[in-house]
Amino acid sequence: MSLQLSVDRSSPVPLYFQLSQQLEAAIEHGTLTPGSLLGNEIELAGRLGLSRPTVRQAIQSLVDKGLLVRRRGVGTQVVHSQVKRPLELSSLYDDLEAAGQRPATQVLANAFVPASAEVAASLGVGEGSEVHRVERLRLAHGEPMAYLCNFLPTGLLDLQSGQLEATGLYRLMRAAGITLHSARQTIGARAATAIEGERLGEPEGAPLLTMQRTTFDDTGRAVEYGTHTYRASRYSFEFQLLVRS
Amino acid sequence: MSLQLSVDRSSPVPLYFQLSQQLEAAIEHGTLTPGSLLGNEIELAGRLGLSRPTVRQAIQSLVDKGLLVRRRGVGTQVVHSQVKRPLELSSLYDDLEAAGQRPATQVLANAFVPASAEVAASLGVGEGSEVHRVERLRLAHGEPMAYLCNFLPTGLLDLQSGQLEATGLYRLMRAAGITLHSARQTIGARAATAIEGERLGEPEGAPLLTMQRTTFDDTGRAVEYGTHTYRASRYSFEFQLLVRS
DNA sequence: GTCAATGGTTTGTCCGGACAATCGAACTAC
């Protein structure tokens, strides 16, 4: 074992972060095997020339990610199991791209409309005030996967259809300096109407997965509300959760 | 304003936890209004007779929960928005009970069976080895809501049908000393078969929400695998996510 | 042989201090 750890004090990267990254890499890579002890904090701190609080901060961040477990009187262990990463606030586009399915987007509509009661309540704006409405069809391998309808407050960023066809909405928002912070989601299912079926290439009455999501930035402002429908035959949501202790 | 804060040093409850609870209560109660500054950490520490690290630890826990946002050079603000709590690893039973719907359970089967390939892979046991299989129907207000089929490794705990009808599976597991840690979930949808429809009181072909979940304890062992189907007309998943920074 | 007491190990909590990085606002120069 003996795991190669070191920190660069001249780097602007925080020391605890350097350490947590190295530990995470070692876990990912298999150098630190599941169930193995990490060695006590004090010894580890001494070995690296760091203080115990710094080492603890590094370890704690991995505990929060669910990669490590601490036990008083025992030590810190690597969790063994296929825990990968807890649900990210990811866009469908990124998900598809990561899965190797070349995603494509058709922009069906991109305009300003007055907010309906539902949209206004979700975004926290006045009913009837102007909001940006984007309607898209997401394809993978040329096949329709999902129908996405999103609403954004005006003035946040201007979305060009060309950009929307090239990448995902979240990436555009992040690129515009918006820091996504949290989201409220509802996932359900229903039978496709004739129109929905035609859009997605499913027969009327076919089961569809539905998701509504409101996304907030770090000040708590709602920055996006979306209503999505997915072909249940082609898509499902998969994610991990951690118990908050 | 001037927020009533105090800590009890004779209490066994950690000081940082006392503080974070009081702050959380004040936010929940509206004493700390969204967007308001929290006052700088050093002054707060002095006022309470605590050290800055302790105050920071309290604040950090609320930042992790998504209730507060820190900004260097500015201060710590209360997030305004309806962020409640990030998705818990909760059981359907608890969810229904919290929603005021008196849940009930019918145990349809409760026996040991050899593990199928799917179950064996999920639980990490040998194919064909004995596992505990529990089949239940979950009702709310006397109406079927979901059909639950769960598999558990043998030897973890013994489940009596009487207990299963009185409470949820997760509560029984926690009561048996198992600390639930994380879960891997897949949510999808499909059309009901004739048998499934009859069980849940839906017509054949009606859309059903499906969930598969494998739950792990804090050592990474799989302690439960379940396949659930919900009536989409009566149930949907709702939750919050936080972005990990 | 079984059960309780003991002790060592390790993490949990808490303290006090120091300096750096960043933000916003006031100020100054042009």
Add this chain to the structure above:
DNA sequence: GTAGTTCGATTGTCCGGACAAACCATTGAC
């Protein structure tokens, strides 16, 4: 008036130390 600069305020990072609490294994008593 506008743009750039300086400066105070606040959080971010890091240190070194101290004691408490929980866990495990060994020892001891019955």
